[in-house]
Amino acid sequence: MARKHSKHGRYEDLQDSGADEAEAAPVPCWLCGRPTGKTIVWHHPVPKSRGGREVVPMHPICQNTLIANFTNSELQRHAMDVDALLANPNVRKFVDWVAKKDPDFTATTAKKQR
Structure with a gap:
């Protein structure tokens, strides 16, 4: 069951500290x-x-471009290699x-023709 109050302080205190970030x-x-x-957008380079x-x-438009041009198995092969995707x-x-x-x-974003 969820707590009513955080043991780390009030919610308003957390909002003030985030202003610097x-x-x-x-x-x-x-x-x-x-x-x-x-x-x-927090994108998984190797699909979940x-x-x-x-x-x-990533920008949403950049993620949409990757999804439109690569299948999950292709993204898995490229993994974290941006240069391979840019090829x-x-x-x-x-x-x-x-x-x-x-x-x-x-x-x-245009879809890949398969």
Whole structure:
């Protein structure tokens, strides 16, 4: 059963201490390297269905591009190797295109033709 009160202090105290962390520099996207915006997706480079546990920060549009261009087994083979993912011409073209965009930019992503 859940506790009514935390043994570490009041909730308001935790909110005040997080203000310094919000002013820190944004983390870079794992795929494109641009700073992340307001929305950060924590992506599993190796899918959870394939035993992946590690997560990396990404833009939602970058994650959608990976999902559209690779199957889970392909992502498992590439694992944490960004260079191998960027070797795909569709992904490289996307990263070059999105490099000039705002961190919070969103657009529809084309599906891979199989």
